[in-house]
Amino acid sequence: MLTVSGHAITVRAHPRRGLGRLVAIGAAAALALAPMPAPTLAASPNPALAPASGDWPQYGHDAAHTGDNPVEKTISAANVANLKLAWTASTRQGIRGFVVAEGVVFVSGGNGGTGKLYEYPVGCASGGEDCAPRWTVTVSSSSITGPAVADGVVYVGSSDGKLYAYAVGCASGGGTCTPLWTAATGGFITSSPIVADGVVYVGSSDGKLYAYAVGCASGGGVCSPLWTATMSGSLTAAPAVAGGLVYAEPDNDDRLYVYRVGCASGGGTCTPLSIVVLADRNPFNSPVVSNGVVYATPTTGGLHAYPVSCFSGGATCSPLLTADAETSPAVADGILHVGWGTYQTDTKTYGVIYAYGVGCATGGATCKPLWDDLAGSVIDSPPSVANGVVYAGSRDGTIQAFAESGCASDAGLWVGERTCLPLWSATTSGGIYSSPVVSNGVVYVVATNDGNLYAFSLSGATPPATSTAMPPSSNEPGAPIWSLVLGLAAFFGGTLLTLSRRQRPTR
DSSP states (O other), rough: OOOOOSSSOOOOOOSSOOOOOOOOHHHHHHHHHHOOOOOOOSSSSOOOOOOOTTTSSSTSSSSTTTOOEEOOOSSSSTTTTEEEEEEEEEEEEEEEEEEEETTTEEEEEEETTTTEEEEETTSOBBBTTOOSSSSSEEEESSOBOOOOTTTEEEEEEEETTTHHHEEEOOOOOTTTOOSSSSEEOOSSSOOEEEEEETTTEEETTTSEEEETTTOOOTEEEOOOOSSEEESOOOSSSOOOEEEOOOEEEOOOOEEEEEEEEOOTTEEEEEEEEEEEEOSOOOOOOOOEEEEEEEEEETTEEEEEEEEEEGTTTTTOOSSSSOOSSSSEEETTTTTTEEEEEEEEEEOEEEEEEEEEESSSSSTTOOOOEEEEEESOOOOOOOOOOETTEEEEEEETSSSEEETTTOOSSSSSSTTOEEEEEEEEEEOSSSSSOSOEEEETOOOOOOOOOOOOOOOESSSSSSOOGGHHHHHHOSSTHHHHHHHHHHHHHHHHHHHHHHHHHTTTTTO
């Protein structure tokens, strides 16, 4: 059962906090569309599937992991309280990650030693109904990573140590797909692939970062890396790419590695441009890059910011600032949004969303938040931002939306600070461990441990115009005949309308 509420919750301030976080009618058009059978979907990238401007195609929205969709204009702080459930989908597997791109939602899951990738059209249902996947593929006999999509191809890593590339729309009607190409690493892959400027980056448990050309093979071929880079720890979190540099934070290494894009070729090994020593390592957080600053979460409870300019010439990098945080930040409109710990009242424990100004401190000093928001419970994934609204999911299955600009009343956790209440909330069937996704007027969230995907929109129905999903294949039962019936109906309807208009007097 899913409960949606647009009402603000009431909490009593308490000083104690714990550490813990979317017909035109004409005879000529009808004749052109109706009799033509839909093309058979081939297992290759389709150039017609160009990314929509409002897509959320990879972890953190973009290769820099800013967590911000800057082109979202449909949902705002003024109307977010009107969000309703549009549709749901159940994978019946624990979900590792999901993205929205090219008219479809890709969900990766794993359960009982099987890793699967699912593709759902964005407009597959309305009114809260359930959807069936357009296609499903068993990637491996084990678990897989969150997906990434670019130029008609979806990429996913697997614990069998391989990177897989599949064509968007490679099957339909519940069919299965074969990969365009694969690539093998020396260990298991748990970090989501990242795509930037024609290169796919992925980390492995063998302590290496791998870079592959997006079109490195076809027909199920096996790719060799453009280059690799060796670190002293497994790379669990996704690398970040921005401004010609690649950033990686391996596990159990306590260092941030910085490489130049294209630092080697022909499978060569790269030497880091810079290595920043961190106080500790949070293996679940990825670096974030925005406006010449790199944000790292080296400790449980700490966020550090470094200027990109310090990663050259052998200079020693010192943090510009530090701040309370347990998740990587979402950066938008000059504000850092992070999840941090818990806030306790006499009866309930809440997670906290902190908002910091990007220049909130200098010289490594600790920042004071602009304001804070109380989320459902512990927050384990970075918040997401779109069009002035901050979205946060929490461990108790609650998804909440807050005004990015903060609010105007109530005492906060810090003296003189403001504590905000949610503009909208909804309860899912399980804990939320993946960041919410906002794409083309729809808010998507997954209940990670029970494998359910939820899509919310202002009308409760996903607008078909947002979908660029391919039509049914001509070999699907009933596809050609229904196209013919609908086309003839449109043709005769258009003809009758034209004749009736000819008999009307003009004004």
